[in-house]
Amino acid sequence: MVVEKKRSPVGAAVLRDDITVAIRGAVVAELAEVGYGRLSIEAVARRAGVSKAAVYRRWRSKLDLVLDLVSATAGRNLPLLDTGSLLGDLELLLQVMARALQHRMALQIIPDLLAEAARTPQIAEKLHQTLEDYQRTIGLVVIGRAVERGELSAATDQRLAVDLIVGPIYWRLAITRTPLGTAEVRRAAEMIVAALQVAGAGPDAPEAEV
Incomplete structure (x- = not known):
């Protein structure tokens, strides 16, 4: 399991790019397998090998996560x-x-x-x-x-x-x-x-x- 470093007591946490990429890949796989309606943060975190907290540090909800994915994919x-x-x-x-x-x-x-x-x-x-x-x-x-x-x-x-x-x-x-x-x-x-x-x-x- 990929685990982020503990948050530094001074300043904001630095979000690792490799974890962000892993989460986005997990979202794509989950969407293809179960669809948006059954998509869950728990399943995404499990597939990406990260904690739910790692997902929530980046996106507030599965809706925000999917919307961000749509924008990122289209632009790329x-x-x-x-x-x-x-x-x-x-x-x-x-x-x-x-x-x-x-x-x-x-x-x-x-x-x-x-x-x-x-x-x-x-x-x-x-x-x-x-x-x-x-x-x-x-x-x-x-x-x-x-x-x-x-x-x-x-x-x-x-x-x-x-x-x-x-x-x-x-x-x-x-x-x-x-x-x-x-x-x-x-x-x-x-x-x-x-x-x-x-x-x-x-x-x-x-x-x-x-």
Whole structure:
């Protein structure tokens, strides 16, 4: 069992990063195994090999713990997108998304959290905020850079563009749960680029070859 050092009598306790990582990993495993409703601090502490006090030093409740995990995970999973082209950036982004969404734990955790969000306003708000931040980041990085390179019109609606990018992948992997191969990821990226370029060119633009 991993045990934190005793709190120093002077000043605040220093929280060890390795214990924080262990607790977050335990939360992910517990969510995948029992879901949010049956998740408990006791089980998380036991799986992480720490005391309950170690968990409560970091988070006040299981809700705070899960909300923090959602934010940390979303922020960590966005790759450094700078391949030199919109097609390359999109293909890399879709590959990362596909790997994440096809992971066994993601397939179990995401539907559970979405269902819980319908019952718990705090989770709904955090998920909404996290997804908004994620969408804004993708828009600035992928669409913004494509506009700077002249691949997309400056009038491109970043919000709708990101919906077009992530929506089909999420539908395919998280809703219908149909596997997505490497060749299909490339094809999806090509189709999205074509759609964005036609949309940005205006209503009189010719159809793009795909």
